[in-house]
Amino acid sequence: MTAQALIDTAQALVAADKGLLAMDESNATCHKRFAKLGIPLTEDARRDWRELIVTAPGLGACISGAILFDETIRQRTSTGTSFVSALDAEGIIPGIKVDTGAKPLAGHPGETVTEGLDGLRERLAEYAGMGARFAKWRGVITPGAGLPTRACIEVNAHALARYAALCQEAGLVPVVEPEVLMEGDHSLARCSEITEDTLHAVFAQLRLQGVLLEGMLLKPNMVLPGQACPQQESVEEVADATVACLLRTVPAAVPGIAFLSGGQSAQLASARLNAMNQRFKSRLPWALAFSYSRAVQQPALDAWKGDRANVEAAKKALVHRAQCNQAARRGNYDATADAPKGA
Numbered sequence: 001m002t003a004q005a006l007i008d009t010a011q012a013l014v015a016a017d018k019g020l021l022a023m024d025e026s027n028a029t030c031h032k033r034f035a036k037l038g039i040p041l042t043e044d045a046r047r048d049w050r051e052l053i054v055t056a057p058g059l060g061a062c063i064s065g066a067i068l069f070d071e072t073i074r075q076r077t078s079t080g081t082s083f084v085s086a087l088d089a090e091g092i093i094p095g096i097k098v099d100t101g102a103k104p105l106a107g108h109p110g111e112t113v114t115e116g117l118d119g120l121r122e123r124l125a126e127y128a129g130m131g132a133r134f135a136k137w138r139g140v141i142t143p144g145a146g147l148p149t150r151a152c153i154e155v156n157a158h159a160l161a162r163y164a165a166l167c168q169e170a171g172l173v174p175v176v177e178p179e180v181l182m183e184g185d186h187s188l189a190r191c192s193e194i195t196e197d198t199l200h201a202v203f204a205q206l207r208l209q210g211v212l213l214e215g216m217l218l219k220p221n222m223v224l225p226g227q228a229c230p231q232q233e234s235v236e237e238v239a240d241a242t243v244a245c246l247l248r249t250v251p252a253a254v255p256g257i258a259f260l261s262g263g264q265s266a267q268l269a270s271a272r273l274n275a276m277n278q279r280f281k282s283r284l285p286w287a288l289a290f291s292y293s294r295a296v297q298q299p300a301l302d303a304w305k306g307d308r309a310n311v312e313a314a315k316k317a318l319v320h321r322a323q324c325n326q327a328a329r330r331g332n333y334d335a336t337a338d339a340p341k342g343a
């Protein structure tokens with residue numbers, strides 16, 4: 001695999017104002033979301049849900065790549081097409097989550113380190129053989145009293161960089177996801193400080209491990225006040241703080257930054273991305289895109305509820321959210337027209 005092929009894939013993932021769709025929830029996370037809607041917690045239900053997503057007509061016009069879970073990349077639609085082929089047919093690049101989850105960090109109560117490096121070279125070769133062209137690894141940074149520790153930031157940055165180097169060796173574009181959680185009562189200023197520290201550590205490790213910045217994407221959190229913080233800044237203030245933080249930390253060689261949604265409402269995730277692009281797009285070295293799971297999937301999941309009769313409505317809801325986020329990349333998202341019904 002040449003460096004140019006990695007660069008081409010990374011650029012394709014942020015081209016045409018499209019974004020990524022994260023549909024790589026572990027079974028436990030998927031079941032948590034299903035349970036709230038009374039959807040059966042079964043492999044069949046997970047497959048049905050993922051089939052609904054990959055067969056939604058028009059999704060490829062606004063989604064460039066989809067991040068699959070190990071179970072899903074091995075599954076087929078009810079007509080016998082592999083999920084990878086169904087995505088290819090829509091012009092969506094298949095990707096794969098390759099970390100094995102955030103586990104308690106020894107000696108650091110309340111913090112985690114993401115695992116999955118053992119055997120990763122072999123797993124990446126297998127996924128590449130199955131048609132995956134990019135991969136994802138999520139490190140978790142938890143704000144709190146005295147947290148995060150330097151140890152937590154450094155071990156997660158180190159793991160992200162080792163993962164990214166292995167991905168590029170295997171010809172897969174690494175999506176590097178250090179997530180500062182929005183759970184908690186921390187302020188926007190504190191989130192900004194932690195995100196800045198984290199991104200500096202991540203890019204220092206990426207450099208140390210020789211990762212080609214032009215052949216990767218960054219998937220960070222937005223700079224937000226904690227969910228329980230009494231002061232909630234405006235959409236514009238979040239946009240300004242997020243872009244300021246990224247300008248201080250992310251090298252211009254990185255082709256794109258695709259945000260995670262992290263538990264924001266679907267509308268806020270679109271509005272904040274929109275504000276960033278509206279205010280700064282012409283002055284930024286990288287594309288500002290999206291790689292949402294909940295903020296794209298949740299309204300569709302709410303519409304589906306596990307009922308075959310709702311499949312078409314759910315597909316429409318899914319494509320609608322993807323379109324809203326494509327509009328947000330263009331700075332054209334109309335938050336008023338997209339207000340949740342009854343709001």
Ligand code: 13P
Nearest residue numbers: 022260261262292293294
């Ligand atoms: P959310 O957009 O729901 O935060 O998920 C993004 C993701 O891929 C988390 O790893």
